[in-house]
Amino acid sequence: MENFTTLGQFVIEKQQDFPYAKGELSRLLRDIGIASKIISREVNKAGLTNILGDHGSVNVQDEDVKKLDIIGNETFIATFSKGGEVCVIASEENEGIIPLKGTFSKNGKYVICMDPLDGSSNIDVNVSIGTIFSIYKRVTEVGTEPTEADVLQAGNKLVAAGYVLYGTSTMLVFSTGNGVNAFTLDPSIGEFCLSHANIKSPDNGKIYSINEGNAAEFPQGIKDYLTWVKEEDKTTDRPYTSRYIGSMVADFHRNLLKGGVFIYPPTAKSPNGKLRLLFEGIPMSYIAEQAGGLATTSTMRILDVEPTKIHQRVPIIMGSKNMVNKVLEFMNK
Numbered sequence: 001m002e003n004f005t006t007l008g009q010f011v012i013e014k015q016q017d018f019p020y021a022k023g024e025l026s027r028l029l030r031d032i033g034i035a036s037k038i039i040s041r042e043v044n045k046a047g048l049t050n051i052l053g054d055h056g057s058v059n060v061q062d063e064d065v066k067k068l069d070i071i072g073n074e075t076f077i078a079t080f081s082k083g084g085e086v087c088v089i090a091s092e093e094n095e096g097i098i099p100l101k102g103t104f105s106k107n108g109k110y111v112i113c114m115d116p117l118d119g120s121s122n123i124d125v126n127v128s129i130g131t132i133f134s135i136y137k138r139v140t141e142v143g144t145e146p147t148e149a150d151v152l153q154a155g156n157k158l159v160a161a162g163y164v165l166y167g168t169s170t171m172l173v174f175s176t177g178n179g180v181n182a183f184t185l186d187p188s189i190g191e192f193c194l195s196h197a198n199i200k201s202p203d204n205g206k207i208y209s210i211n212e213g214n215a216a217e218f219p220q221g222i223k224d225y226l227t228w229v230k231e232e233d234k235t236t237d238r239p240y241t242s243r244y245i246g247s248m249v250a251d252f253h254r255n256l257l258k259g260g261v262f263i264y265p266p267t268a269k270s271p272n273g274k275l276r277l278l279f280e281g282i283p284m285s286y287i288a289e290q291a292g293g294l295a296t297t298s299t300m301r302i303l304d305v306e307p308t309k310i311h312q313r314v315p316i317i318m319g320s321k322n323m324v325n326k327v328l329e330f331m332n333k
């Protein structure tokens, strides 16, 4: 008999570690697993069933929406509506909050903020994409109509967060506040199986991930850091290696395992950076910190930023602890 732990077995075994146990969060994580399997199936046949290419519409970020974006968004909304644990969703694909209309949703105790399919511009060129999610307890009273206050919560209030990477394999990575665990989908049994237990991100690394095409607009500290990483100095293992795939989940996940720093700084075009606080900044910062890394705007911890708008953006420097601190050294010179 093969020796593996499925997501379901893990969640039951670890139940006592989950805040507000009572099985609700376990069911929520199970629902995320189900939705991710459906999206994985769609992503893996993208080239075959003519769901490539633009859906024609544009989302609130004014980005061309690919059909898979729609499928991803609708899949998660339908799954959470059926599950009954979630009362409201904020999605990168929707302008406002999505109060769920499922039979029990009004009594749902949990809130989801999600980017159902991040990196969707990579769909047509067969590059890895991902789902990113945050889970909070609602702040409004159970049984009442959820409000924006339920989704506008700082990352230091998170109950759980994680991502799904649709890459060479489909991997679900999440934390409920007791470290980071990764589960790889085994299509032969249709189960997510524990593949990386208690991930610790290396304190040091040589990989820096940033879109240097915007370099002219970067803050001086970032420009100085990018000069420093390219200098020849064997004692500090430089020059470093540039790795940037343009799909945050893929860039983040590689850096999480190998050591590295991911940077999306402010630019003239996007004075607060391009990435969204609710849908990318907070959940990925939670995972970075739970794995022993850091995540900062350059002036404060991202998990302490109090959201005021659903689609607000945030500058991001996140990853290996010593690498983030090195970037901050240049930013604070």
Ligand code: P6P
Binding pocket: 118, 119, 120, 121, 211, 246, 247, 248, 249, 251, 274, 275
């Ligand atoms: P740029 C994808 O559109 C995304 O939201 C992230 O997944 C990715 O890290 C970033 O934007 C890429 O942005 O400006 O470098 O193309």
